[in-house]
Amino acid sequence: MNPATNPKARYRRLAYLAGFCLNLTFALSAYINSSFLERFVSEQAVGLIYALASVLMIIFSLNLNRLTRRIGNKRVLIILTVITLGALVGLVGYDETWWGLLFIIAFLVSGYLLSINLDLYLENISDNSVTGEIRGLF
Numbered sequence: 546m547n548p549a550t551n552p553k554a555r556y557r558r559l560a561y562l563a564g565f566c567l568n569l570t571f572a573l574s575a576y577i578n579s580s581f582l583e584r585f586v587s588e589q590a591v592g593l594i595y596a597l598a599s600v601l602m603i604i605f606s607l608n609l610n611r612l613t614r615r616i617g618n619k620r621v622l623i624i625l626t627v628i629t630l631g632a633l634v635g636l637v638g639y640d641e642t643w644w645g646l647l648f649i650i651a652f653l654v655s656g657y658l659l660s661i662n663l664d665l666y667l668e669n670i671s672d673n674s675v676t677g678e679i680r681g682l683f
Contacts, residue, residue, distance in 0.1 A: 563663060582649060585642040594646060598653040605658055613665065622662050628655040 582591045613621050628651060635648035 581636070581645070584640075585645045594650065595653075598650045601650065601654045602657045605654060606661055609658055609661060610665075613662070618662065618666050622659070622666065625655050625659040625662055629659055 582594055586594065609621070632648045632652035632655060635644065636652060639645055639648065
């Protein structure tokens, strides 16, 4: 089958593009997250915020597979994208302490889960013989 007309190849290219855009978003915001948090909490508490976000990432990632089986990968992808974009917009728009902390944690956790979800999506649309190669490239 021609790679240009192969639907799996097309979906794979879209997943690569989505992954690139997602990682670009996180790369651009990675350097300002800590200084952004210091506006709301002390310098020592910044690490605690990241630790809390990491614990939430673990908890949610353990349940991501169950949620994906229940409502589908596409819906989870849409929900996580909306949460990530909403948190990013919230980071820009709110200066209040609790809202800022909530948005930064939501941004970190949903972005992490979104990258896992994209990886699962790639696994689902890949042929078994090339799954490792495709996911390794991603």
